[in-house]
Amino acid sequence: MDEITRTVKYEADTDPHFAEEIAGIARGETLRACIQCGNCSGACPVSPYMDYTPRRIIAMTRAGFKREALSSTTIWLCASCYNCTVECPKQIRITDVMYALKQKAIKERLYPKRFPVAVLAREFSAAVRQFGRNSELWLIIYLYLKTNPFAMLKQSILGLRLFLQGRMGLKRERIPMGTGKKGDLQTIWNALDRADR
Amino acid sequence: MNHLYYPGCSLKSTGRAYEESLLAVCATLGVGLTELQDWNCCGATSYMAIDEVKAFALAARNLALAEEQGKVGPGTPTVDLVAPCAACYLVLAKAQHCLEENKEVGGKITAALAAAQLQYTGRVVMRHPLDLFTNALGLDAIKAQVTKPLTGLKVACYYGCQIVRPYATFDDQYHPMTMDHLVTALGGTPVDWPLKTRCCGGSLTGTVQEVGLRMSYHLLKEARKRGADVLLTACPLCQFNLECYQDPMKALFPDHEPLPVLYFTQLMGLALGLERARLGLQRLFVPFRQPVGV
Amino acid sequence: MSETMQSAEPRVGVYVCHCGINIAAKVDIAAVVEFAKTLPYVIVVRDYKFMCSDPGQELLQQDIKELGLNRIVVASCSPLMHEATFRHATEAAGLNQFYFQMANIREHVSWVTADKALATRKSQALVSAAVRRVVLNEPLEHQKVPVKPNVLVVGGGIAGIHAALTLANAGKQVTLVEREPTIGGHMAKFDKTFPTLDCAACILTPKMSMVRSHPNITMLTYAEVVGVEGYVGNFTVKVKKKARYVHEELCVGCNECVEACVYKEGRFTDTFNEGLSKRKPVYMPFPQATPSVVLIDPESCIELKTGKCKKQCATACTRNAIDFTMTDEIVALEVGAIIIATGFQTFDATRIPQYGYGKFPNVYTSLEVERLVNASGPTGGEVQLRDGSTPKRVGIIHCVGSRDEKTNRHCSRVCCMYSLKLAHLIHERTDAEVYNLYIDMRTPGKGYEEFYDKLLKEGVNFIRGRAAEVTDWTVTPEEEGKLVIRAEDTLIGVVRRIPVDMVVLSVGLEAHADADEVRRLFNISCSKEGWFLERHPKLAPVSTFTDGIFIAGACQGPKDIPDTVAQAGAAVAEALALVDRGFVELEPNTAFITKELCSGCHTCIAMCPFSAIRYNKEAGVAEINPALCKGCGTCVAACPSGAAQQHLFTDEQIFQEIEGVLNYV
């Protein structure tokens, strides 16, 4: 890397409402209480792989560095183990903040390209939305088709073994949808969609 | 004892052996599990990344179904809902907390459930099988039925993240012991190791494999280092990550040595003298060959 | 209408204070002034920037003289803040000071209300109430009560020691009560003190022996206050002296008994050494213990537990000081003032399990390390691990039990500095590589930042990050056999794993577990965390809400030694001001009985917790002794006929106030 880049951040490039917005979705009202102690990063089992440590994500969120926070790999590497949340001395629900950032990134299409976690989340929710349950085999197929079809070849051995051991079937798990009867999931979706509008 | 049972998607596929062994063990111990009819996916960690309200609504529908099928409502006692998958257990418990704490989200969800003539009144108690066995049934009752004690077997009990965090209700968040005590009751020897609650990598193993593999590799390595013959899990995803990826793990980390990874219910079944096939042991990638009860 | 009202037509002056912008920014002062002008009996209404200032006070004094005002209302801050100020001003202008009434439009209005219009309205209501009430105020006189000359100091740490000595040097008779068998407190456990690194023992032990030898000080160690009665200037205190099983006046501290004990070696936890060594059932707390007297622990002594010991200790004592029949003893004291200096306890590190205290032997608390580096400690000042070896790498974790919502929210104020001190001492004695893991470095004291600077130059490592965990999970060869501290180095932005031989947990300071019981005993308040509450954080930092009881040192909040000693001096000054004055003026808000209305029903008599009410058989009415009445008004509320009333708080006054606050429309 011989290239030198200029990194000054102008106030006009920040989003002054970003922190509020994220705190709102995340039930993370305590976001602003962060003292930047880094306990979250220290407790996080995945932090060594992140481009920004969780602490920096909190700082960037608070400071309105929207683009940086939303396009970071950090939020997609979060494995939802809740260690940061449990350990935070200010009781910030960091895992929920990460969820909120993921939601926002997907909405704003700012997540790193072909980053499979975001695709997984999308494919997963689409399947659940349609069938009410999730079938792991189909999920994996979609995931690889949308991200890296070549990697699927490597995974096919694993898939085959799972199939042979009876741990993965071709049958789609589903529950009746759109019956309009009592408890119908489709009715609930519709009600939620209406409320969203 | 009769309980409603929420299997979750994984127990119907990759985690089939968990369901098989759980049902077999419960039948032997006289614990009745009735599968929740028409249950839907809990939403897991993925839906939460898409839409919080919808994720909680997915969970809440199951809770409402449990109240209906458990025949509880205002003015009645509670019903137990047993969720063996750690992710399902957490998501359902988290939804309960959210419905209680957050009026705004709670209101939206209640309204959506009402559209489908469902309601949730807060009368479901989420239970993980570990909680069920150690606290509701009691270790003495289990001990009494052990026919093949796990004498000499060194076991690394792995709890993972989501049954102890962030809502540790039935066990200690930092040093959980329910599974260790269970192993002792079965005649085995739990090893003391520091990574009991360290994340296995979760869904990362499938998406950012180099990260997930390394996390799982370290867990297995440390368990071996502490002398474990077998590692026990209480979650289908943990079991999948730790067991099924041991071949690619070996490719990435040449010093990796295979270690059998079982559901704790499978080992329970062995100690209770059940046939291996009833416990789904034939589905293992890393076979567990150690004889028990000798 | 009372007689006083008829005697002179009320002429009320109302003064609205801006308090700079504290009130004026949230309350439309002009609107309050205009409103006050419409109230009955009001002759003049003025506003001023600071009513409590001299010109402010002169304003009302001038009006009393020139306009013939006979009632004063000031709308400003809380009466708990400036009531006395304005009463004096009123009195100085020749009016009885109880013709004054305050309306609290700062603490109860401008500081707590978001909307200016509503704040103005609320202020008007409170002014209206004060005006209506002041019309009914009566001239009263303070009751003078003599003050007992002696002072009690509770707690024998550095705060209590300093307070007792200063009072004694001023010629007061002082009783110093200490719960432990020796005075000295936490400071006696330290080796060096920051930032000067002077030896704690060298500066403390002379003071301890002065306490022992001072003719004006009575030292009651191994003793606890169990009862406090009375009021400012006149307290009766009961102190329980726990049985030591050794007669203090006979023991010369020769330790022959300790030598002779049937236990050849120490077997029981030595609390003075933070459990790092063992002691016998009969023991001297530490070599410089004051008084230099042994004691016997009934929990571990065979004789005291079973009555079946050879009692070699008793035989060995040539002065027959040992007495197994000793029992607890109650001592009664009469004092005019009390200084509470009960100190703090350190945070229990097992409450943060991820740091491994109690699980990994080489994880220590800072107080344990204080003993390790102390020349008179269990290792003679050698910094050693449990196996006797010298650590090569040491990690000091700051903020353990501080700045943490799950344990203690407060900053313990001393940990940064003592951690620096320990880093220096460990580095100096072992040449070990020392890592300080801190969240923020807080060194705001004289010479403190300079000390930090010195440490930086000495080559001690500093990592800005709260340690997430201490684990024996090792990954790399250099970590093998060590403890690993995992933390983010936040200044670099990466997670680091620091392998160390020894972990020092810089535990925070917290209020004693029994702070709540202690404060009840003395009838003072404490914060949620258990710190004793001062009367005002800035202007009355050592006074409490109970007159005559003062606080000093860390029982009020975390403090280092210089601040503790300074505060002890301040508490002494307050106590002296009270005791040397010789009398106190009691608020004349006592209850009284209007004979004509009393039916002699006895209801009030049962209500009074101070036995101030007695039934006069001849007259067939109840009578209240104003000297005993504390002015709670409970009897007044219970009186069915309205015969019982309370000065300053008559039913009529309160009714007027109620009407006033509701009449803001």
Add this chain to the structure above:
Amino acid sequence: MSDTPAFEPRIVAFFCNWCTYTAADLAGTARLTYAPNVRVVRIMCSGRLDPQFVVTALRQGADGVLIGGCHPGDCHYQEGNYKMLRRFHLLKRMLKQFGIDDQRVRLEWISASEGDKVQRVINEMVAQVRDLGPLALVGKPTPHPDASEKHAAA
């Protein structure tokens, strides 16, 4: 300005000097903002609270009454708060018979250090009484129209 001004309750509070009044001062020092509907009358001890005070306040136009005293065991005068508690139960029963919702009269133990509790309790109570609506008593004075306008404007 609307034709039907939103109802803003008026609440009289009786706070004891040593604990709750001090706590209210602390809330001020800590700048904890709360609803302006409560007016505090200071008494030395909650034991001084004559049930007549409550009745008078309600009759004079208050929609609710809040009483604040020291926590049990903390009374500056040993047990004034206990003695008031006994009276308080009787009072509540009596008010019920008059058809006054017992949520309108609330008792809270608030120590000198609990400024945040003052804020919470006052906000809760104002919201509660606002929901209950104005206390309709025969002969109760009605608020001045000017005040309602100002409230509504705010």
